[in-house]
Amino acid sequence: MYEIHVNFIAILVTAVASFFIGALWYSPLLFAKQWIKATGKTKEDIKGGAGTNEYLISFIAWLIASYVLAVFIDYGVDLNSSPQFLFGMFVGFICWFGFVAAISLIHSLFAQRPVALWLIDSGYVLVAFLISGIILAEWR
Template sequence: MEVMPLNYVAVLVCAVVMFMLGGLWYSPALFAKQWMELIGKSKEELKNASNATMYVRSFILGLMSCYVLANIINFAGATTVETGAMVGFVCWAGFNGAPTYNNEVNFMKRPIALWGINSGYILVSYLVCGAILALWR
């Protein structure tokens, strides 16, 4: 099997997409209110605790995730929206969905709704980025 070189521009674009999706996901337009209630924090508490470093760190971690996803898509030979999204789904299920459910819901007894919001963001990110990375090889 011939493995194509990675498209680093696509990886960077996906990291930006993932970062922006996170901003939307945890905004008042989508899940901010429910998420804050579930973690027991107010908007003011979160605003006081946030700083530029945490957002830079978040972007870098997203970039790392997109790099790994791009490699897996490359090794899988995914070249369509469907196959890229499927690889994204499989990666989410195996590396995020199941393990975080086990830790956060099963053992830590956190609300399943909190897991759904947090893990749902990763699922949608991996589906979208998987599709982009498969098409833009």
């Protein structure tokens, strides 16, 4: 049986990085205005922001996602000849494409959400998965 070796500090770092990528992604510096418009809400509607529970659950979800990415990277990184950071990005992309983009697109379509909202939300996860893949592959 294959023995899994993951770096839990790297997992924590990628979860924190993903969390902060989200803070930047949904800030006025990047996509806040477009995201608000795509949700059909106003600035006043979201003025209070998310609560502690939402942030805590989001961080736990990023820890889980980072752990799963680390396991996939650990399993395959020694089986290929490409640079580790490229393999990490590849795993991040494949996980995003197969598990995040495809499934969230289904949910968005049936919920009749605007495509722009799906692009913004799934784009955030893509960037976070690519960066997480690099960190986890290089810092094993």
